[in-house]
Amino acid sequence: MKERFATxxxxxxxxxxxxxxxVLAYCAYGILRILFQLSREDRRRFLLSLVTxxxxxxxxxxxxxxxxxxxxxxxxxxxxxFMHSSIAFGWFMLILLGHVETVLxxxxxxxxxxxxIFFNYFVAETDATLRGAALFFLMDFFLLLILVGIALxxxxxxxxxxxxxxxxxxxxxxxxxxxxxxxxxFPLRLLAESFTAHISGGSFLTIPMNWIxxxxxxxxxxxxxxxxxxxxxxxxxxxxxPFTRYMHIPAEMMLIPLRNAxxxxxxxxxxxxxxxxxxxxGCGVCIDACPMxxxxxxxxxxxxxxxxxxxxxxxxRIREISDKCLLxxxxxxxxQVGVEGPALRIAQREMRQYAVEPDYAAVDMAALREAAxxxxxxxxxxxxxxxxxxxxxxxxxxxxxxxVAYTWMDREGGLCCGRPMLVAGRRDAAQKLIDRNxxxxxxxxxxxxxxxxxxxxxxxxxxYHLPGVRVVHYSRYLQGLVLLGRLKLEKSDICYVYHDPxxxxxxxxxxxxxxxLLGQAAMIAEAPQTKGESICxxxxxxxxxxxxxxxxxxxxxxxxNLYASHADAIATACPLCLATFSRYANRPVxxxxxxxxxxxx
Amino acid sequence: xxxxxxxxxxxxxxxxxxxxxxxxxxxxETSPDAAVCISCGSCSASCPAARWSGMSIRKVLxxxxxxxxxxxxxxxxxxxxxxxxxxxxxxxxxxxxLALCRICEKP
Numbered sequence: 001m002k003e004r005f006a007t008x009x010x011x012x013x014x015x016x017x018x019x020x021x022x023v024l025a026y027c028a029y030g031i032l033r034i035l036f037q038l039s040r041e042d043r044r045r046f047l048l049s050l051v052t053x054x055x056x057x058x059x060x061x062x063x064x065x066x067x068x069x070x071x072x073x074x075x076x077x078x079x080x081x082f083m084h085s086s087i088a089f090g091w092f093m094l095i096l097l098g099h100v101e102t103v104l105x106x107x108x109x110x111x112x113x114x115x116x117i118f119f120n121y122f123v124a125e126t127d128a129t130l131r132g133a134a135l136f137f138l139m140d141f142f143l144l145l146i147l148v149g150i151a152l153x154x155x156x157x158x159x160x161x162x163x164x165x166x167x168x169x170x171x172x173x174x175x176x177x178x179x180x181x182x183x184x185x186f187p188l189r190l191l192a193e194s195f196t197a198h199i200s201g202g203s204f205l206t207i208p209m210n211w212i213x214x215x216x217x218x219x220x221x222x223x224x225x226x227x228x229x230x231x232x233x234x235x236x237x238x239x240x241x242p243f244t245r246y247m248h249i250p251a252e253m254m255l256i257p258l259r260n261a262x263x264x265x266x267x268x269x270x271x272x273x274x275x276x277x278x279x280x281x282g283c284g285v286c287i288d289a290c291p292m293x294x295x296x297x298x299x300x301x302x303x304x305x306x307x308x309x310x311x312x313x314x315x316x317r318i319r320e321i322s323d324k325c326l327l328x329x330x331x332x333x334x335x336q337v338g339v340e341g342p343a344l345r346i347a348q349r350e351m352r353q354y355a356v357e358p359d360y361a362a363v364d365m366a367a368l369r370e371a372a373x374x375x376x377x378x379x380x381x382x383x384x385x386x387x388x389x390x391x392x393x394x395x396x397x398x399x400x401x402x403x404v405a406y407t408w409m410d411r412e413g414g415l416c417c418g419r420p421m422l423v424a425g426r427r428d429a430a431q432k433l434i435d436r437n438x439x440x441x442x443x444x445x446x447x448x449x450x451x452x453x454x455x456x457x458x459x460x461x462x463x464y465h466l467p468g469v470r471v472v473h474y475s476r477y478l479q480g481l482v483l484l485g486r487l488k489l490e491k492s493d494i495c496y497v498y499h500d501p502x503x504x505x506x507x508x509x510x511x512x513x514x515x516x517l518l519g520q521a522a523m524i525a526e527a528p529q530t531k532g533e534s535i536c537x538x539x540x541x542x543x544x545x546x547x548x549x550x551x552x553x554x555x556x557x558x559x560x561n562l563y564a565s566h567a568d569a570i571a572t573a574c575p576l577c578l579a580t581f582s583r584y585a586n587r588p589v590x591x592x593x594x595x596x597x598x599x600x601x
Numbered sequence: 602x603x604x605x606x607x608x609x610x611x612x613x614x615x616x617x618x619x620x621x622x623x624x625x626x627x628x629x630e631t632s633p634d635a636a637v638c639i640s641c642g643s644c645s646a647s648c649p650a651a652r653w654s655g656m657s658i659r660k661v662l663x664x665x666x667x668x669x670x671x672x673x674x675x676x677x678x679x680x681x682x683x684x685x686x687x688x689x690x691x692x693x694x695x696x697x698x699l700a701l702c703r704i705c706e707k708p
Binding site: 323352353354355356357358359360362363364383384386387413414415416418420421424426429433539541544545546547548549576579 | 634647649652653654672675676677678679680681682683685686687688691692693695696699701702703704705706
C-alpha cells in the first residue's frame with residue numbers, strides 16, 4: 001500500500017473533524033459535570049472501582065456484551081438483537097480494522113484522527129498488498145453486516161411486530177435527523193469505497209460494485225462527492241447526537257461502570273440519574289411493558305417518555321408522569337440498558353416539599369408492644385390484609401393446624417410498614433414508621449417475622465434492620481411447615497393460575513416458592529405473561545394520581561392475561577391484588593393462604 | 602358545681618357565613634373529586650391511624666368545609682391507602698391527602 005497524497009489531507013475530512021471534535025468535547029464536558037454532581041463518597045467509590053482489577057474487567061466485559069453485542073436484546077428477540085448488534089458491533093469493527101490497516105500500512109499517519117475512517121481514499125493498492133486482502137474482506141464483511149442491520153431498522157419502522165414490539169416510540173424531530181443520517185452513513189460509505197476500489201483495492205462487495213459503476217460512468221468524477229457526502233453524514237450524525245436518543249451510545253459506556261461501582265440514584269436529575277436518563281435508547285420496549293398502556297390515554301407516561309421529558313426539562317410533564325406510575329417495575333425488568341424507572345420517579349417525588357410533616361407521637365406504643373409480645377413467631381398482616389380478612393383468617397387456621405404458637409401483632413390494627421409512604425417520596429416519614437415498627441418487633445423478643453403482604457415484605461427486607469429476627473414471606477414459611485410434616489396437603493383438581501404480585505416477584509425475586517406451595521395443593525396453569533413479565537393488577541399504591549376509574553382498564557388487561565391460561569380460578573399472594581382482581585374477575589380469586597388452608601387436612 | 606350525671610358540651614354550631622373555606626376551595630382546584638364525598642364513613646372505619654388520632658378523610662373534608670384545622674389529623678396519616686380501596690365514590694384519597702399536606706399552612 002502506498003499513499004496517494006503527500007499531504008495526507010483533503011478538505012472533505014473537515015465536516016467529519018468538526019462533528020467528531022464537537023461530540024468528544026461534549027462528552028468530556030458531560031463526564032466532568034456528572035463526576036462533580038456525584039457526592040464525594042460516590043465519586044471516590046466510582047474512581048476506586050475503575051482501578052480495581054475485578055470491577056474494571058467486569059466493566060469491559062459488560063460494555064462488550066451490552067453495548068456492542070446487545071446480549072439482552074438477543075434474549076428478548078433474535079431479530080431485534082441481530083439488528084442492533086450488527087450495527088453496533090459492525091461499526092466498532094470498521095473503526096478498529098481501519099486503525100489496524102493504518103498501523104500496518106501507513107504507520108506514520110496513525111496520529112491523524114481521520115485517517116482510519118477515510119483510509120481507502122488516501123491509499124493506493126500496490127502489488128505487495130496481498131496480506132491486506134484478509135483485512136479488505138473483513139472491512140467489506142462488516143460493512144455488509146451493518147447494511148443488513150440498517151435494512152432491518154428500516155423494516156422495523158413499518159413492521160415493528162416482526163421484532164417482537166407492538167408499539168415503538170415516536171421519534172422527536174432531532175431523533176429523526178439522527179436516524180436518517182445514521183441510515184445514510186453506511187450506504188454512502190459503500191458508495192465512496194466502491195468508487196475508489198480500483199485504486200485502493202477492495203473485496204467481494206466493493207470491487208464488483210466498482211466494476212459496475214465503471215461500466216456506467218467510466219471516470220473518477222463521482223469519487224470525491226461520495227466521500228464528501230459520507231463525511232457530511234458523519235458530521236450531521238455526530239452534531240445532533242448529544243441532543244438525540246443516540247446519546248445512549250456514549251452514556252451507556254458511562255452507566256455500566258457507575259452501576260458496577262454500586263452507585264444509586266440520589267437525585268432525580270443529577271449524577272447517576274442523569275446518566276441513566278441519557279442512556280435510554282428510546283427503543284420503546286417499556287411502552288408495551290407498561291401496564292398503563294392498556295389505556296391509550298396513558299401511552300405517553302412510560303419510562304421512555306419520562307426520560308425524554310427529563311432531557312427536555314418539561315417540569316409539568318415530569319411531575320405528571322412521575323405521579324402516575326404504578327411502580328410495578330416491569331419497565332425496569334425489561335429495559336435493555338437497565339434504566340430504573342421506578343427509582344427515578346420516587347427520587348422525583350422526593351423533591352416535593354410538604355407543609356405538614358407526619359408525626360406519630362400520638363401512637364399508643366404501649367398497647368402495640370403488648371399486642372406484639374408473647375411468642376417466638378410474629379405475624380405482621382399489614383394494613384391491606386385488614387380489608388381482606390380471609391387472608392389473615394386462613395393464615396390463622398393454618399398456624400392452628402400446624403400447632404405453631406404465634407402472635408398476630410397487628411390483629412387489632414397496627415402501624416403501616418412504611419412502604420406506601422416511601423413510594424410517595426416521603427422518606428423521612430417512612431423512616432419514622434420503620435423505626436417504630438423495628439422497636440416493636442425487637443422488643444417483642446420474637447425470632448421469626450412472617451409477612452403475608454408483599455408490600456410489607458419488600459420494605460422489611462430492604463429497609464429494616466432487625467438483628468436476630470428472620471424475616472420470611474408466608475409462602476416460604478408455610479412450605480417449611482409442609483416439609484416438617486406439620487401441615488399435610490391434599491391436591492385438589494381445581495386449576496389455578498398464579499398471578500405474580502409486582503412487589504413479591506420483581507420487587508423481591510420470589511417466583512418459585514408460591515408456585516411450589518400451590519402445586520402441592522392444586523393444579524397450576526401459567527399465564528402467557530408471567531413471572532418477571534407479569535402485569536400489575538392496577539391496584540398498586542405506587543401511583544399517586546391514577547384514580548379509581550382509570551385503573552379499571554389496567555385491571556381488566558391484567559385479568560385478560562390470566563384468563564388466557566384457561567384456569568378455573570386465580571391465585572395470588574398479595575391482599576391488594578386480591579381485592580383489586582375480585583372487583584372485576586369473572587372467576588374466583590383466592591389468596592395462597594386460603595387455597596392452602598382449604599386443601600390442608 | 603353539683604354533679605347531675607351529665608355535662609353540657611359547648612355549642613358546636615358553625616356559622617357558614619364566617620368560616621374560612623379558602624383551603625377547601627384551593628383543594629378543589631387540584632383534587633375536584635373531594636367534592637363527591639358522601640360522608641359515608643367507610644374511610645373512618647378502615648383508617649388504621651384513626652385509633653390514636655381520630656383521623657379520617659371524611660372528618661378532614663368536613664373540617665375543611667367548616668374552616669377548622671386539619672393539620673394535626675393529616676400528620677397522623679400513614680398513607681397506607683386503605684381509604685382509597687374502600688371509598689365507594691372512588692375518590693383518590695392518597696392524592697388528596699398529599700395535596701392537602703402541600704397546601705396546608707404549618708400547624
